[in-house]
Amino acid sequence: MKLKYVTLTIIIFFIAIAAGALALNILFPPTNSTTTSQTTTTANTTSSLPTSSINTGNSSSSTNSSSSTTNQSTNSSSGGFTTTQVSQHNSSTDCYLVINNNVYDVTDYIDFHPGGRNEIVSRCGQEVSGIFAQIHSNHAWDLLGNYKVGQITN
Numbered sequence: 001m002k003l004k005y006v007t008l009t010i011i012i013f014f015i016a017i018a019a020g021a022l023a024l025n026i027l028f029p030p031t032n033s034t035t036t037s038q039t040t041t042t043a044n045t046t047s048s049l050p051t052s053s054i055n056t057g058n059s060s061s062s063t064n065s066s067s068s069t070t071n072q073s074t075n076s077s078s079g080g081f082t083t084t085q086v087s088q089h090n091s092s093t094d095c096y097l098v099i100n101n102n103v104y105d106v107t108d109y110i111d112f113h114p115g116g117r118n119e120i121v122s123r124c125g126q127e128v129s130g131i132f133a134q135i136h137s138n139h140a141w142d143l144l145g146n147y148k149v150g151q152i153t154n
Contacts, residue, residue: 082152083098083154092121092124093107095107095121095124096124097123099128099132104148105149
């Protein structure tokens with residue numbers, strides 16, 4: 001009989017913990033990982049990322065190449081790029097990367113890359129899904145969304 005009371009007490013205890021966790025999740029929902037905040041904290045290090053790199057869809061966004069601004073504004077309305085178009089963005093002042101058929105303008109991020117600028121610059125204008133997936137954390141994948149300008153259409 002005593003064993004039944006102990007078992008019942010343990011079950012009630014776990015139910016209370018589960019109910020408390022659910023209540024906390026409802027009262028304090030998890031924050032969205034794709035917020036528009038431009039300050040990122042990782043391993044007690046804070047770095048401020050460039051704000052002009054977020055795709056706003058207007059052609060007045062800050063880029064270093066007038067052809068880049070034209071291509072970005074033209075293609076972001078249709079959302080499509082060819083691999084030939086992406087391959088033309090192959091320098092440190094105009095750098096597009098293709099990851100999982102999405103196109104990212106990472107020009108403004110190059111100087112902030114923890115692995116060094118050459119790791120990105122040497123791959124500008126190319127498809128880099130494999131190497132990106134092998135090396136980068138979930139945080140990097142979340143950050144990447146801020147630089148998306150379209151998709152590959154061919």
